[in-house]
Every structure is written in structure tokens, then in C-alpha cells.
Amino acid sequence: MKISIQINEGPYQHQASDTAYQFAKAAIAKGHEIFRVFFYHDGVDNASRFTVPPQDDRNIVNNWASLDIKNADGEPELVVCVAAALRRGMLDEGEAGKNGIDGNNIHPAFRISGLGQLIEAGIQSDRLVVFGD
Template identity: 70%
Template sequence: MRFAIQINEGPYTHQASDTAYQFAKAALAKGHEIFRVFFYHDGVNNGTRYTVPPQDDRNLQKLWSDLAEAHKLDLVVCIAAAQRRGILDANEAKRQGKDGDNIAPGFRISGLGQLIEAGIQADRLVVFGD
């Protein structure tokens, strides 16, 4: 089965990102494909490289980055939601006149068209969070 995943909640304010990560790991372990993971609303906060959780807490940004690297996952952060929350890649930082970017490794910024495409290409779109 080919899945697309949408995450609407931040990594430390809601269980949605943890649950989505565990779902993705389990699906991949069972031989399923993940077409794309789309981070929307507060879910874009999963994609900042400046997350520094306490040592005894999980680092969801790193977990997602590592999973993406291991399985060549497409982690897409919604551009409008990201800009509202101060998450920029190098191109967008330059375009906005900012002196740096903060997108995490393995993540990329794009528009809602990527979510629409994921819904079309996947057998199932699974949404985590409100």
C-alpha cells in the first residue's frame, strides 16, 4: 500500500507527530511505501533544525530526518504555515531578506499542491492531528 501522511500538530504540544512517526516506521517495516509526509499548520514546527529538546526527551525533528534519510522519504513543510512560524529554507530566507535559514535536514518547503498530489498518488492519506 502507498501512504501519504499529513501532520497538523507540533512535536511537543500534541501526540500527533509521535503517532505519525510510529505509524510511518511500522508501515515501512511491513513493506509499505510512503509517497510523502506533509507538515501543515503547527506541524511545520517538526521541520526546524533549531529544536533542542532535553536530553531525556525524544528529538522528533531528528527522528523524522533520520527516517527520511534511511528510506528516501519526501518531507514537505507547507510554505505559508512555515513562514507564519518563522521556518525558512535558504531560498526563502534570501527572498525575505533574512540572514539565515532554519529548515532541518531532509525537509523541504513547498506549497499545498504537494499535499493535493500526495492525496492523488497515494492509496490512503492518513491525517494526524486536528
């Protein structure tokens, strides 16, 4: 089956992202397709390539990246909501340029896109599961 995931919380503060990651990993292992993971609210912080956890802790950002969730065109399907991301200081190269900001912090395994991607995930997937606070 095609499953999509919505994550409403950032890493470390809440368990939501960890649970969603374990769920996604198990779904892939069972032969299901993760159509898209959509990061919303503080969930956008899961995409920061500057995350540096202590050595004996899990790296949640790298965990997500390791699942290598991509579409047929090779684009990442770890999708960060652009509106939620911009207001929280999460930018990719394109958004940094557009907004005149001299840096970007989105991990290459993720991509920034609009809220329509969440609706589309709901339409295209057999199931959509929300993880939050």
C-alpha cells in the same frame, strides 16, 4: 501500498507528530511506501533544525529525519507547507533570501514546498492519513 501522511500539529505540544512517526515507521517496516509526509498548520515546526530537547527525551525532528523518506530523485518527501511555514518563521535558505531574512532553520531532511504537494499526495497515494489535535 503507497501511504501519505498529513500532520497538523507541532512537536511536543501534541502527540500527533509522535503517533504519525510511529505509524510511518511501522508502515515502512511492513514494506509499504511512505510517499510523502506533509507538515501543515503548526506541523511545520517539526522541521526546525534548532530543536534541542532534553537529553533524556526523544528528538522528534531527528526521528523524522532518521526515516530518510525520499523520492526517486533523492529529494526529501518530508514536505513543509511554504505558506504555513513563512507565517510561523520557518524558512529554508531560498525563502530567507527571498524575504531578506538573515537565517534559516529547516532541517536538511525536510523541504519547503506548496500546498499542491498535499493534494498531489492524495492523488498519488492509496491512503492518506491525517494526524492532528
